[in-house]
Amino acid sequence: MRKVVAEVKIIPMGEVSVSKYIKRAIEIFKKYNLKVSPSAMGTVLEGDIDEILKAYKEAHTEILNYVDRVVSFLEIDERRDKENTIERKLKAIQVGD
Amino acid sequence: MRKVVAEVKIIPMGEVSVSKYIKRAIEIFKKYNLKVSPSAMGTVLEGDIDEILKAYKEAHTEILNYVDRVVSFLEIDERRDKENTIERKLKAIQVGD
Amino acid sequence: MRKVVAEVKIIPMGEVSVSKYIKRAIEIFKKYNLKVSPSAMGTVLEGDIDEILKAYKEAHTEILNYVDRVVSFLEIDERRDKENTIERKLKAIQVGD
Amino acid sequence: MRKVVAEVKIIPMGEVSVSKYIKRAIEIFKKYNLKVSPSAMGTVLEGDIDEILKAYKEAHTEILNYVDRVVSFLEIDERRDKENTIERKLKAIQVGD
Incomplete structure (x- = not known):
């Protein structure tokens, strides 16, 4: 297992409001053995690189x-x-530490 | 004022551990009239497009x-x-809503 | 003057075919004192960082x-x-050199 | 086969001059059944989505x-x-057409 941190952004072309598609993508990410942390500009994932590649491809598809x-x-x-x-990365940038 | 949501990622080439630079960038973003929301893969910003362009340029520089x-x-x-x-975008993708 | 190489991607949401918008963006880039090199996935620009920030904002707007x-x-x-x-970067990655 | 157009950017952290790594990545892409078109800011690829995911993972690794x-x-x-x-996309954005 190769643990990585990743970010996925999916843009359904032809739509202005895209939240229902993003919700569907997040549902897919949650089926995998991944930490799933949505932000306002994408979804941060943590887990095995192969799981992330599979989850990304399934959500895109x-x-x-x-x-x-x-x-x-x-x-x-x-x-x-x-x-x-994700936890270590967030801790490392805490301003004021 | 044109309110936008943005994400900035800054990569200092030649360094492996970059958190001290990211902390410095976040300090700069906080000098501006912006909402600043760091994630594990970048920093999400909310505010006027011109403020964001200025903050981005200052942090990069x-x-x-x-x-x-x-x-x-x-x-x-x-x-x-x-x-x-940021708040509306996060609300819109809440799975289970 | 601070010469940089940059890439801009502009996605008009709500449209599937976007080439007419990309053509419009490229017209805008060409008004500035920049080298403009379109690829299939974005437009590569070379020139002063402030010119590029202005050109990017105008095209987005x-x-x-x-x-x-x-x-x-x-x-x-x-x-x-x-x-x-752009020229130096492309030269440096020429496979077979 | 699902033909897509893609762009890959690979950043080796800890290095300032990265062209030798980009050359290595391009060599890897060329082993696959893909069109490979380097730009100054990344490498554009065309081919089957699964080939592209494999080539991307191999180059990153x-x-x-x-x-x-x-x-x-x-x-x-x-x-x-x-x-x-790639060809159709470039044709579609030719300014002056």
Whole structure:
């Protein structure tokens, strides 16, 4: 297992209000063995890189069932020198620490 | 004033551990009249588009004082049909609603 | 003048075919003192960082005249150790060199 | 086969000059059945979505052999209403047409 932190953004083209699609994508992410942390600009995921690639592909594919075009973004942050988790990353940037 | 929701990611090239730079960027964002919401993969900002452009440029420029190269990302989400806020966006994607 | 290389992506929400908006954005970029190099996934720009910020804001704002929501992306690559140009970057990655 | 157009960006953390790693990633992409079109800000790929996911994972993983941390980006543009190719996308945005 290679634990990574990632962010997914999915844009259903042709729609202005996209929250129902984002909710569907988050439901899909939650079926996987991942930490799922939605932000206002994407969904942060933590877990095995292969699980994340599968979850990303499934969510992208699912949204393409509802619209004619999907543009999606996956960002992966992986490091070998220390464990990479959402919690550690947030702790490290706490201003005032 | 044109209120937008944005995300900034700043990557100081040449460094593996970047949290001290991210903390510095967040300090800069907080000097502006913006809502500042750090995530594990970037910093979400809410406020006037011009304030955000200025804050982004200042943070990018500041980090370039410490390293020889900076790669940074700004994403802006602006809509005319309804007010765009971090709070509204997060509410809209609450799974189970 | 601070010369940088950048990439802009502009997504007019609510539209499936977006090329006419992208063409409009490229027209705007060309009014500025920038090198403009469209790719299939965005537009690469080279020039002064302030020109690029202005061109990006004008293109984003212009597309918002046609649709109710725009999501746009700006990436800036700036370095102090050597001159950063599109030409140098492309030369440096030529496979087989 | 689901043909998509994609863009990959790979950032080897801890390095300022990254072209040798980008060259290595491009070599990997070329082993796959993909069109590979490097730009100054990333590499545009065209081909089957599964090939692209595999090529992206292999390139990300390979670069992590040389550095302690990799941040990488994959963007996928997939549409059902018409064939999506690099050539068609570039043709559609030709200013002056």
